[in-house]
Amino acid sequence: MTKLLLSLTTLMMVGGAMAQSTNKFKQLKEELATPNVYRTASGAPGHEYYQQQANYVMKLELDDEKQILRGEETVTYINNSPDRLDYLWLQLDQNMRAKDSDSKKIRTSDINESVSFRELKRLHNEFDGGFKIEYVKDKSNKDINYTINKTMLRIDLQKPLQSGQSYTFKVKWWYNINNRMEIGGRSGYEYFEDEDNYLYTIAQFYPRMAVYNEVEGWQNKQFLGSGEFALTFGDYDVSITVPSDHVVASTGVLQNANSVLSSTQRNRLAKAKSETKTPVFIVTEDEAREAEAKKASGKKTWNFKAQNVRDFGFASSRKFIWDAMTVKQEEKDVLAMSFYPKEGNPLWERYSTKVVAHTLKTYSKYTFDYPYPVAISVHSKSIGMEYPMICFNGGRPEPDGTYSERTKYGMLGVIIHEVGHNYFPMIVNSDERQWTWMDEGLNTFLQYLTEQEWERGYPSSRGPAYKIVDYMGGDKSYISPIMTNSESILQFGNNAYGKPATALNILRETVMGRELFDHAFKTYARRWMFKHPTPADLFRTMEDASGVDLDWFWRGWFYTTDHCDIAIDNIQHFKINSGDPEVEKAFAKDQDAKSPGKRFIGDQRNLEDIKETENERDPSIDDFYTSYDPFATTILDQKQYDRFLSSLTEDEKALLKSDYNYYQIDLRNIGGLVMPVILEFTFADGSTEVQRIPAQIWQRNNEEVSKVFFFKKEVTGVTLDPFVETADCDLNNNFWPARMVPTKFQMFKQRGGRYGQGTRENPMQKAKRIEEMKGGSK
Amino acid sequence: MQLLLKQLFLVTVSKFLGIISLLFLMNPMALAHEFYLSIAKIDYNKESHTFEVAIKLTAHDYEAVVEDMGFDNLHLGESNESPKADAILFKYILSELSLEVNGKGLSPNLIGKEISNDDELWVYVEFPLIPGTQIEEIKIRNTLLMDQFPKQQNHNHLKINGTSRALVCTKQRSSGIIYSTKNKDD
Secondary structure: OOOOOEEEEEEEOOOOOOOOOOOOOOOOOOOOOOOOOOEOOOOOEOOOOOOOEEEEEEEEEEEOOOOEEEEEEEEEEEOOOOOOEEEEEEEOHHHHHOOOOHHHHHOOOOOOOEEOHHHHHHHOOOOOOOOEEEEEEEOOOOEOOEEEEOOEEEEEEEEEEOOOOEEEEEEEEEEEOOEHHHHOOOOEEEEEOOOOEEEEEEOOOOOEEOOEEOOOEEOOOOOOOOOOOOOOOEEEEEEEEEEOOOEEEEOOEEOOHHHHOOHHHHHHHHHHOOOOOOOEEEEOHHHHHHHHHOOOOOEEEEEEEEEEEOOOOEEEEOOOEEEEEEEOOOOOOEEEEEEEOHHHOOHHHHHHHHHHHHHHHHHHHHOOOOOOOEEEEEEOOOOEEEEOOEEEEOOOOOOOOOOOHHHHHHHHHHHHHHHHOHHHHHHEOOOOOOOHHHHHHHHHHHHHHHHHHHOOOOOOOOOOHHHHHHHHOOOHHHOOOOOOOHHHOOOHHHHHHHHHHHHHHHHHHHHOOHHHHHHHHHHHHHHOOOEOOOHHHHHHHHHHOOOOOOHHHHHHHHOOOOEEOEEEEEEEEEEEOOOOHHHHHHHHHHHHHHOHHHHOHHHHHHHHHOOOOHHHHOHHHOOHHHHOOOOOOOHHHHHHHHHHHHOOOHHHHHHHHOOOEEEEEEEEEOOEOOOOEEEEEEEOOOOEEEEEEOHHHHOOOOOEEEEEEEEOOOEEEEEEOOOOOOOEOOHHHOEEOOOOOOOHHHHHHHOOOOOOOOOOOOHHHHHHHHHHHHHHHO | OOOOOOOEEOOOOOOOOOOOOOOOOOOOOOOOOOOOEEEEEEEEEOOOOEEEEEEEEEHHHHHHHHHHHOOOOOOOOOOOOOOOHHHHHHHHHHHHEEEEEOOEEOOOEEEEEEEOOOOEEEEEEEEEOOOOOOOOEEEEEEOOOOOOOOOOEEEEEEEEOOEEEEEEEOOOOOEEEEEEOOOOOO
């Protein structure tokens, strides 16, 4: 093999060296639970996978005078586990609002010289929240021993519940409903003072079975506020008694339309079942306005049934406008519905039900067909909260009916998000108390896809890689890994929503590609539909179904706080030394002439200042070296070149003449996170070429790697991560020649932004004013 | 400008008043909005001898603060934005964010603000250096949104003369030295 000589033409930038520690491609054998008969190594439910079931029959009464909810429930708990159970655990989430709750005790606070009325009002709140349990009885009405430990209730069974057996018991309870607008809460009421009406959004309202499985035993971690819920699937039969002029929206399907809806309303509902484009009003705004203006004295009982749900929620008010339309699916059609007070219009009548329908279509594409018969969006100011088939969403226009773009997109986003939660965690039923990211992260990822399909350029706040860099590049002592228990997470929103959503997006766009990712993600959703997955089940399925080893990705993104910052450290340009003395000596001469020493100022001045040197005056002192030209070609050079040429094969000769440009690029991993390397080369003729290199380039050295690229054309610029897809936190070291990215501050100033610019109109309102001016000039 | 319009003023009775607040009882919601994080990007421009600061806040958190100050909705970024909105915002920024060089506070210029449709409020402020100062130590105090949100973290990212420094301000530690030439050799 003949060795080719490369001549170094330019040397750019110099970098340092780093030491290597533990390999970032180490497999996750130590982190993931050992596969077993319940959960396989491929990430699927095992052949002995089981889950418990809890069926509820409930009679509820909503007291609109005192804002109290009273209920009697009969729970049938089916022990499908192979284990004998000596006691059962129920969740008492309302107790978070009890006067002596831990949530209140552990919350820190302080006070300053000035304080607002609202703040003080909250401070003085003496709300008597929490469940008042009247009894716990068995099915033959005998009292059962029970123990309440804050937000958990233990029933001590007289006889252990054997595997395969079921146990039925009854609980009677009531609680004061919280004013959501004053003391907050996922559920509660909003009071409309001017008209003395209430809008109730009710959830976590009944003692609910905790999950028992082979992962946690009983999942009876206390409810403190952040870590949401872990719930067992079951069937529900719920009767809700409310004032007769209330309209009720609920998990499940209405069973007694004949006794609670007018024939007009029933006809409209029937029409909605064949309408797929424009929502049909079941209760119009005019009808709702009429209802809220006067109060009926009677009561009505609404009966709903729901199958295979993990929870139950409902909303009730005489203020509700109600619209509905149908979403066609391959097997089962779904009724998409919205319930909202007039205060939500015009936004709600225009968008809510259409957004529900769009969400179902998009999420189903990436997972499975929506299995429930209804999907409901209820307008409740300021929050967003999800339950099976029903969710409570904010997004309220100004009283004058105008709204900003921010309000509009905030509303669309929250509806997509909360309706999307039907898939994760309502159906793919992960343990929220343990892992917030398993539903919030996956849901936020699908929310992003759904937003982008709603409208080109939709201003999604989470999903794109570049949106997470401020968080990931921040101070590590204030960041926790994604794999952190829900209550211990620092920076909840970024940790459990933003970062996992971004991670999935990067897997889809950059690491796996859309086709492999979509198949694997769908496989996960379908495998764990109506089951209880763990993080390992997701990690394993994504690899097993795609054939891509992602242990490095899970390790970096989910188990560490490393961030991506890859730098172009050094670029060297080489050309093949042709060996031809005519060419190479001329090249060497040219390089020599360009060397810095040749430009020395003293030499330049001496050319003029020294009129004549000694040897110019006296040529007798010249010798061979005076006129020797080291760059002149000689016959010896030529002979050597001929010998070299004759030693080459035809292929080698062709390569020698090919005139390629070779570039060695040295890359440094500053952030620690190993990521693919995407390079865009710009050539002298203005054309570009992108090269995508998998993250495995870092496999043997996690800190520094070099790679050679060759092109016919000369490279004039290199950009690392040109499509901002790797969440690289510092773009200033991503360019050759080096380029500084303008700061946000500089961009604002360049745009001419300044203080006190005055009010800005959103385009909607500007148009309105133009119309008014036109009207005025007539 | 009456900033403390509807506010009550409290007199400190005892420093040892034990109070348990219900303020954050509401807490998280599954709503995709619980950030409690602001970022101040501080770049020292050595040509103009100015610290150029871009602050990112969660817009609706700031709006809650304004409401707590006793103002009605200022309609930030909307057509009917209150004429007082900028003045209130900057007065708030000035009282909650300060920059000291060599122990001396810098007085800021207010550049502007903008609000994005994804709920980001960006505020732009610059702090000119007192002419002739040799920067030895930079101290930052950043208590934005902390009174209302005890979990608030304010991340300050400083870039100066090719180096980067970071400082996180929290309720427990609301100020600190982000840059110092004194311990350069450590």
